[in-house]
Amino acid sequence: MITSQDLLKSLSQSASLQTQEEMLEIGRKKGKLYIGIPNENSFQENRVALVPTSVAFLCSNGHRVVIEKGAGLACKFSDTAYSEAGAEIADGVQEVYKADIVLKIEPPTLKEVELMQHKQTLISALQLTVQPKDLIKKLMAKRITAIAWDYVKDQEGILPIVRCMGEIAGNTSILIAAEYLSNANNGMGQMLGGMSGVAPSEVVIIGAGTVGEFAAQSALGLGAQVKIFDNSTYRLRRMQNSIGRRMYTSTLQPEVLKQALKTADVAIGAMRSVDGRTPCVVTEEMVEAMKDGSVIVDVSIDQGGCFDTSEVTSHKKPTYTKYGVIHYCVPNIASRVSRTASTALSNIFAPILIDTGEEGGIAKMIKKYSGVRAGVYIYNGTLTNQYMGESFGIPYKDLGLLMAAF
Numbered sequence: 054m055i056t057s058q059d060l061l062k063s064l065s066q067s068a069s070l071q072t073q074e075e076m077l078e079i080g081r082k083k084g085k086l087y088i089g090i091p092n093e094n095s096f097q098e099n100r101v102a103l104v105p106t107s108v109a110f111l112c113s114n115g116h117r118v119v120i121e122k123g124a125g126l127a128c129k130f131s132d133t134a135y136s137e138a139g140a141e142i143a144d145g146v147q148e149v150y151k152a153d154i155v156l157k158i159e160p161p162t163l164k165e166v167e168l169m170q171h172k173q174t175l176i177s178a179l180q181l182t183v184q185p186k187d188l189i190k191k192l193m194a195k196r197i198t199a200i201a202w203d204y205v206k207d208q209e210g211i212l213p214i215v216r217c218m219g220e221i222a223g224n225t226s227i228l229i230a231a232e233y234l235s236n237a238n239n240g241m242g243q244m245l246g247g248m249s250g251v252a253p254s255e256v257v258i259i260g261a262g263t264v265g266e267f268a269a270q271s272a273l274g275l276g277a278q279v280k281i282f283d284n285s286t287y288r289l290r291r292m293q294n295s296i297g298r299r300m301y302t303s304t305l306q307p308e309v310l311k312q313a314l315k316t317a318d319v320a321i322g323a324m325r326s327v328d329g330r331t332p333c334v335v336t337e338e339m340v341e342a343m344k345d346g347s348v349i350v351d352v353s354i355d356q357g358g359c360f361d362t363s364e365v366t367s368h369k370k371p372t373y374t375k376y377g378v379i380h381y382c383v384p385n386i387a388s389r390v391s392r393t394a395s396t397a398l399s400n401i402f403a404p405i406l407i408d409t410g411e412e413g414g415i416a417k418m419i420k421k422y423s424g425v426r427a428g429v430y431i432y433n434g435t436l437t438n439q440y441m442g443e444s445f446g447i448p449y450k451d452l453g454l455l456m457a458a459f
Contacts, residue, residue, distance in 0.1 A: 058192030084414045086116040089152025091241045095159035099127035099391035101155045105138040107403035112139030174198045196434030203426035217397045222386045226350045230319040241346035246275035260323030261288040316367040322351035322359040330357040345377035354382040
């Protein structure tokens with residue numbers, strides 16, 4: 054059954070395909086952006102949205118960048134480095150929130166939304182589905198344009214920021230596992246990998262997405278024996294093609310997984326849910342049957358974890374032992390290597406901001422690039438995300454229709 058909403062979408066799309074009057078090209082009026090970068094005060098967040106080299110890139114193109122004092126210290130970027138790159142150092146967060154565009158890593162808090170100005174642009178990992186309804190309403194009341202960077206797509210339809218953070222998490226998870234297998238952290242004293250005459254370590258990876266792929270590459274590079282489990286045969290096949298070699302792969306059959314975990318030295322939880330909680334596929338009984346001194350690194354803990362025994366830990370106290378198995382369940386693993394993660398994020402944010410200035414502002418950027426539109430949740434105070442509108446009972450409008458009106 055065709056709804057009125059679907060009909061309006063169809064009309065807006067067909068209107069854009071109709072013959073238009075010939076228009077002469079005129080020079081685009083470039084915009085000078087005013088960007089504010091506040092300190093990240095969220096739990097275990099050590100990253101910063103822009104590194105000094107990207108700030109220098111933006112400032113050399115005529116844009117203004119204001120960064121809160123100490124924002125880059127967790128990544129070992131000093132205020133002096135930012136100042137020399139051309140940024141203005143703000144003593145208080147109030148000055149940062151006067152900027153036209155607020156760029157940050159974590160979702161805003163209610164207190165931060167209070168500091169925001171009318172008709173500002175917010176770029177962050179919004180995660181509005183787990184934020185209070187009041188926060189959404191306050192963003193709408195201030196007519197904020199809110200863009201979730203974790204939903205922005207590139208020309209190939211890939212989520213570049215999610216992918217690069219997945220690469221970091223996958224590689225880092227194997228390095229973490231290697232640390233906790235060694236004597237340095239009271240592990241069993243085993244090297245993750247193999248050498249001539251010594252049997253290689255066994256690594257079980259649950260999930261064949263980006264995290265699983267790069268965890269597998271790191272483990273194979275060290276000489277470990279890798280087994281990968283996923284419910285999608287397409288993802289398993291794609292991973293084998295990407296890595297370029299045959300590996301042990303299997304769908305998530307409980308008995309097969311249980312047998313693999315019994316002999317595993319390391320288990321990596323790398324599953325990701327599009328909406329909601331990650332499915333819990335490893336039962337407490339399976340963990341209990343694992344070898345003493347083996348290591349679990351549950352990267353999926355950000356979405357609840359895929360091991361029944363997983364409990365959230367922190368970077369200060371990252372592990373606990375249950376049934377003789379060491380559990381590492383720290384959310385946001387990328388913050389463990391915050392300098393690398395910040396540089397990776399900055400390498401994506403800076404070109405987008407440069408293009409935004411070239412196009413003449415954020416509104417024109419959203420209108421022209423479908424990849425940026427994919428990340429818009431709120432446009433000029435109007436909720437544009439259907440899922441959130443239905444979840445919170447807030448009226449929403451299709452972003453394509455709003456764009457067609459301007």
